[in-house]
Amino acid sequence: MNSYAVFLRGINVGGINIKMADLKDALKSRPFSNVLTLLASGNVVLASELDTAGVKQEFEACLREAFGYDAWVVVLTAGRVSALVDACPYPPDDASTHTYLTLASDEAALSELYESGSALDGVELTLLGPEAIAWLAPTGGTLESPFSKLSAKAKYKAATTTRNLRTMVKVRDAAAGI
Template structure:
């Protein structure tokens, strides 16, 4: 049995509202066990015999069928989440900045985003692997930061999602308990 973290893109924002209790209930019919939801922003840990690509396909199908939501998720093995958190060179938060990890299901799209982001004024980005990068945003100004605006473009919607490092730590800890 493999432990996974699943990160949903774009729920409970922009009119797409899914209660985590309803999501957990819908996932019962899928080949998953130990399902736990974390926060209301679409973070799930679970166990499955399936490989990551099949977990992604099953999870997205569940979201479409149960909620009518054209879903995109990023699936990472729990051990990989722990490695990414450990590899992040930035603090979880300090007085002036917040640390985020952008996760991707398509490494080529993440490379494109990373390359475009490195040219932005004041952007501090670190590639953590083929599926993740870390970046800093000014405290209180995350959504207004040039990199946040870049990563919100529709072309990245189906393949990337972003989480605060503190959230990633919570997901790591929850997945370790599976």
């Protein structure tokens, strides 16, 4: 049995509202156990005999069938979440900045995003691996930051999602307990 973290893209924003209790109930019919939802922004930890690709396929099918929307998720092993948190060179937050990790299910999309983001003036990015970029945003200005605007483009929608480093630490800690 493997432990996974599943990061949902775009729920509880833009009209797609899913209660975490309803999500947990929907997942009961799938090959998952020890399902735990974290926060209301679409973070789930679970155990499964499936591999990462299988968890992604089953999870997305469940979301489409139960909630009727074109769902995308990024699935990482619990060990990989821990390694990404440990590899992040930035602090969880300080008075002037917030640290984010953009996660991807498509290495090519993340690579393109990293290259495009690296070309922006005043943007500090660190490629943590083939599935994650760490970046900083000014406190109170995350959505207006150049990298946030870049990563929000429609072409990245199906492959990426972003989480604050504090959230990633909570997910890491919860996944370790499964």
